[in-house]
Amino acid sequence: xxxxxxxxxxxxxxxRTSKPFCAVAKRRSTGRVTADKFRSTAALPSHFxxxxxxxxxxxxxxxxxxxxxxxxxxxxxxxxxxxGAEALxxxxxxxxxFDSVTVGINEGARIGIVGRNGDGKSTLLGMLTGRVSxxxxxxxxxxGLRVAALDQADTLDPSHTVGVALVGDRPEHEWxxxxxxxxxxxxxxxxxxxxxxxxxxxxxxxxxxxxxxxLIGDWDVIALDEPTNHLDVQGITWLARHLQQRWARTSGGxxxxxxxxxxxxxxxxxxxxxxxxxxxPFDGGYAAYVLQRVERDRVxxxxxxxxxxxxxxxxxxxxxxxxxxxxxxxxxxxxxxQLSEDVPPLRSAGGRANLATSRLGKDVVDLLxxxxxxxxxxxxxxxxxxxxxxxRTGIVGANGAGKSTLLGLISGALDPTSGRVKRGKTVxxxxxxxxxxxxxxxxxxxxxxxxxxxxxxxxxxxRELTPAQxxxxxxxxxxxxxxxxxxxxxxxxxxxxxxxxxxxxxxVLVLDEPTNDVDIDMLSATEDLLDSWPGxxxxxxxxxxxxxxVTDQQYAILDGRLRHLPGGVDEYLRITExxxxxxxxxxxxxxxxxxxxxxxxxxxxKEIASLDRTLERLSDRIGAKHVELAEHDxxxxxxxxxxxxxxxxxxxxxxxxxxxxxxxSELLD
Numbered sequence: 001x002x003x004x005x006x007x008x009x010x011x012x013x014x015x016r017t018s019k020p021f022c023a024v025a026k027r028r029s030t031g032r033v034t035a036d037k038f039r040s041t042a043a044l045p046s047h048f049x050x051x052x053x054x055x056x057x058x059x060x061x062x063x064x065x066x067x068x069x070x071x072x073x074x075x076x077x078x079x080x081x082x083x084g085a086e087a088l089x090x091x092x093x094x095x096x097x098f099d100s101v102t103v104g105i106n107e108g109a110r111i112g113i114v115g116r117n118g119d120g121k122s123t124l125l126g127m128l129t130g131r132v133s134x135x136x137x138x139x140x141x142x143x144g145l146r147v148a149a150l151d152q153a154d155t156l157d158p159s160h161t162v163g164v165a166l167v168g169d170r171p172e173h174e175w176x177x178x179x180x181x182x183x184x185x186x187x188x189x190x191x192x193x194x195x196x197x198x199x200x201x202x203x204x205x206x207x208x209x210x211x212x213x214x215l216i217g218d219w220d221v222i223a224l225d226e227p228t229n230h231l232d233v234q235g236i237t238w239l240a241r242h243l244q245q246r247w248a249r250t251s252g253g254x255x256x257x258x259x260x261x262x263x264x265x266x267x268x269x270x271x272x273x274x275x276x277x278x279x280x281p282f283d284g285g286y287a288a289y290v291l292q293r294v295e296r297d298r299v300x301x302x303x304x305x306x307x308x309x310x311x312x313x314x315x316x317x318x319x320x321x322x323x324x325x326x327x328x329x330x331x332x333x334x335x336x337x338q339l340s341e342d343v344p345p346l347r348s349a350g351g352r353a354n355l356a357t358s359r360l361g362k363d364v365v366d367l368l369x370x371x372x373x374x375x376x377x378x379x380x381x382x383x384x385x386x387x388x389x390x391x392r393t394g395i396v397g398a399n400g401a402g403k404s405t406l407l408g409l410i411s412g413a414l415d416p417t418s419g420r421v422k423r424g425k426t427v428x429x430x431x432x433x434x435x436x437x438x439x440x441x442x443x444x445x446x447x448x449x450x451x452x453x454x455x456x457x458x459x460x461x462x463r464e465l466t467p468a469q470x471x472x473x474x475x476x477x478x479x480x481x482x483x484x485x486x487x488x489x490x491x492x493x494x495x496x497x498x499x500x501x502x503x504x505x506x507x508v509l510v511l512d513e514p515t516n517d518v519d520i521d522m523l524s525a526t527e528d529l530l531d532s533w534p535g536x537x538x539x540x541x542x543x544x545x546x547x548x549x550v551t552d553q554q555y556a557i558l559d560g561r562l563r564h565l566p567g568g569v570d571e572y573l574r575i576t577e578x579x580x581x582x583x584x585x586x587x588x589x590x591x592x593x594x595x596x597x598x599x600x601x602x603x604x605x606k607e608i609a610s611l612d613r614t615l616e617r618l619s620d621r622i623g624a625k626h627v628e629l630a631e632h633d634x635x636x637x638x639x640x641x642x643x644x645x646x647x648x649x650x651x652x653x654x655x656x657x658x659x660x661x662x663x664x665s666e667l668l669d
Contacts, residue, residue, distance in 0.1 A: 080107040082142055082221055082253045088127060089136035090120075097123055098134070099277040105221065108250040110243075112268030112285060113257045116475060117491035117519045119274045121257045122225050125149065128255065129223050148214050149223040156210055158199030162189065165198055166213050181216050187238040188212040204230035204399050215242065221253040222246075228260045229516075232399050233542050233569060234576050240266040259520050261286040261545040286520075286545075363424030364389055364508060364536050365410050370419035371651075372405055376615040376658065379405050381560040383419070387508075392537045394547035396565075396572050397557035403540045406557065407431070407510050410538060418626065418651070430506030432514055438497055443486035447496065450485065454503055471499050474529075475522045494518050498526065507535040515543045544569050604664050611661045618654050625650060 084104035090097045097120040105111065105128070113121050126132030128139060129149040141147075156165055166185065167175040175181045188208045198206060207230040214222070222243075228236050240263055243254060258264060264271065264286040271282045271289035282289040370383040379402040387393070387410070397403050408414030409421055411431045442450055451471070457464040465473075468481060476495045480488060488496065494516065501509070515523055523546065530537065530550040541547055547554060547569060554565045556572045565571045625647045632639055 080142070081105075081140075082107060082109070082145060083128060083147070084140045085128060085134075085137060086140065087137040088134045088139070090123065090127065090132075090134045096277050098127075098279075100137070101277075101279050102137075103128075103272070103279055103281075105253045105255065107253065108247075108269075110254045110267055110269045111256070111272055112264040112270070112289075113255065113272045113274060114259075114264070114286070114289070114520050115274035116521050117489060119276075121274050122152065124272075124274060124279065125223050125225055125255060125257055129221075142220075145221065146219045147221045147223065148217055148219040150211060150214050150225055150227055152225050152229070154203075154206055154210065156198045156206055156213075158197070160198050161194070162192055162196050162198060162201075162209055163194045165209050166216060183242070184212050184215045187242060188215075188235065207231070208235070211239075215246075219252075221255070223255040225257045226259070227256065228258055228263055228542070230399070231542060233396050233544065234398065234573065236260065236263055236542060236544075237573055239263075243267045259515060259518060259523060260543055261520065261523070262543070264289075362389060363422070364391070364427060365424070366422040367409060367416075368420045368422060370409060370416040370421060372402070372409070372414070373417040373619070376612070376619070376654075376661070378560055378654075378658070380409075380557070380562075383409075383562050385555075385562055387536060387538070390534070390536060392550065392552045393539070394551035394554040395538065395540045395557065396542075396547070396554060396569060398576075401557040402560060403557055404433075404512055406562070407433075407512050407538065407540055411510055418622075418647070427508050428504075428506045429508045429510065430501045430504050431510045431512070432498055432501050433512045438500055439485055439493060443484070445485055446481075447483055447485060447488070448481045450496075450500075451481070458503065467499070467503060470503070471495060474499060474525050475519070490516075491518050491522065495522060502529075509533065509535060509537050511537070511539045511541070513541055514539065515541055515546055608661060608664050611657055611664070615654065615657050615661070618650055618657065622647065622650050622654070 082105045084102075086102050088098050088101040091099075101124075113124065115121050123132055126149075127134050129147050130139065131149065166189070167181065189205075189212050192201065192205050192209065198209065201209065211224075211227055227239060231239065244267060246252065254267065256264075256267065266285070268285040269283075271285060273280045273282065273289070273293070282292045284292075364387045366387070367383050367385040370380065371378060372380040383406070395403050395406060405414060409416060411429055412421070412423070413431075415421075448468075451467040454467045457466060458470060468478075471481075472478060474495045476492060476499075480492055483492075485493070485496065494514075495518070498514070514526060518526070523543075527546065527549050537550065539547060539551055554568050554572070556563050556565055556575070558575065563575075567574075625643065629640065629643045629647065632643060634640070
């Protein structure tokens with residue numbers, strides 16, 4: 001079956017469907033047989049003929065006479081039903097979330113759910129998994145179905161250890177002998193201590209543990225709500241590969257709500273768009289969904305143009321004067337009224353915004369031999385990066401690698417421990433950070449008042465728009481203009497933060513995880529805006545789709561150093577995978593380490609304590625040396641050279657002490 005319904009008579013197509021009837025016809029021009037599936041006989045084109053299936057075979061066979069004999073054409077195998085919903089209705093005092101929604105999940109379904117923030121994606125997931133009760137309708141399940149769901153909320157018990165959260169009280173030999181458990185642990189939580197308390201973990205680590213605990217289980221249907229939140233590029237890639245291989249192609253069911261478009265393309269074979277109280281299905285992942293949505297909008301636009309043309313004629317006919325109006329047929333008046341009322345609601349769409357930007361000279365930001373150290377830990381070392389005007393760069397790296405630290409150096413929020421950061425005189429920098437600090441001082445203000453303090457108009461696409469109109473183009477709803485900034489949802493706060501940052505008209509834009517808390521429509525609008533951004537753009541994100549769309553080159557932070565990636569994110573994944581394979585696992589290191597006696601353990605602890613004190617003293621000496629270097633006569637090149645050598649010697653000693661400290665720590669572990 002080639003996907004278009006055409007196949008030679010000698011090569012009958014095979015097709016799965018939950019509606020067992022098939023319509024067929026023979027094309028005179030090609031001599032080939034055409035087959036297609038229809039939901040009702042009323043939809044059959046004139047050249048199609050409905051053929052009833054035979055009932056004397058386990059698989060239903062439809063046949064047509066061809067060349068004097070019957071030839072099997074459609075082999076329709078009924079698909080096993082897993083989970084479904086019939087006529088679901090859910091409403092709140094101010095909004096109807098769903099109205100008569102009917103959906104089904106069959107064996108082999110991999111469904112990605114997309115839509116605007118607040119349209120009910122998570123609510124739909126909750127109703128299908130039984131955590132949210134609809135006001136009307138019902139949810140059906142196959143008998144004995146095992147369903148698991150991952151919420152956005154943290155559901156872990158902070159008093160448990162990581163090991164208990166993952167495998168409960170199962171004996172070690174039992175879960176350690178299960179390859180599925182080992183695969184999940186290695187893929188998601190290999191860097192988290194097994195005996196660490198859940199309450200001591202960071203938000204990203206807790207999310208990984210929560211996801212790993214779910215994936216360890218044996219489930220028929222898995223529902224995931226924003227599973228890529230807090231995962232780095234390696235974690236997202238591993239999760240996509242795991243979900244692809246978890247079930248056989250025609251078994252199991254997956255429901256996933258996510259704004260990560262690359263992830264959707266990797267795992268989904270169907271996309272549900274949730275909007276305006278309905279669920280609209282599309283075949284394929286995100287790319288296929290976009291193509292079908294564009295075609296749907298084109299057809300809708302053509303129908304609207306035809307409707308408008310007919311409405312103009314009908315309204316002109318109605319307005320031909322009072323004397324003639326009394327004799328007009330009633331059906332003509334009703335038709336005109338219906339055309340006037342049948343106006344579809346406007347869907348938000350991000351426009352390409354060419355905001356006026358300040359002039360940017362040759363010098364932007366130069367990082368010259370920069371290193372950053374927190375305590376005894378060196379996060380960035382020997383960074384040399386000269387950012388060019390108009391450069392569009394994406395930064396990738398594992399969680400905690402130092403990406404936000406690098407952005408802090410660029411923005412001036414953080415000073416380097418060593419080295420120098422040089423900024424051009426004409427640089428006007430705008431930063432979109434993860435903390436939304438720009439909104440803290442205005443949390444108690446109404447959004448309308450915040451916009452009122454800005455300029456009254458900005459030039460966008462050769463049109464002057466108000467700040468409120470610009471916000472609406474990024475999906476900010478008009479009713480939220482009367483809300484206080486502190487009461488906005490995460491997605492709405494992100495929209496306001498981005499717009500306020502852009503309206504400052506910077507010529508260097510730094511974005512730290514801009515995809516957090518936003519829906520796909522907002523991402524598309526942001527990408528469309530950034531496509532026309534004429535200034536310098538630096539983006540840190542785990543969203544591969546965004547990075548590859550808006551940046552021209554990518555860098556990775558590996559072992560505290562900045563490395564260019566000519567092959568993009570794929571090259572970064574190859575590097576990290578080769579390192580993982582070449583380095584021994586935690587279990588291998590533990591097995592290889594010798595068993596230490598009590599006296600040896602005490603000696604190790606003493607040496608580690610001594611190293612801690614030495615590193616603290618070295619840190620003080622390095623700080624003093626920096627002060628001495630800054631206060632020294634800058635015209636004394638020989639003296640500056642000697643001080644620099646002394647500084648480098650101290651830094652080399654720190655590196656050696658840190659390496660020894662790590663070796664001893666591994667022996668203790």
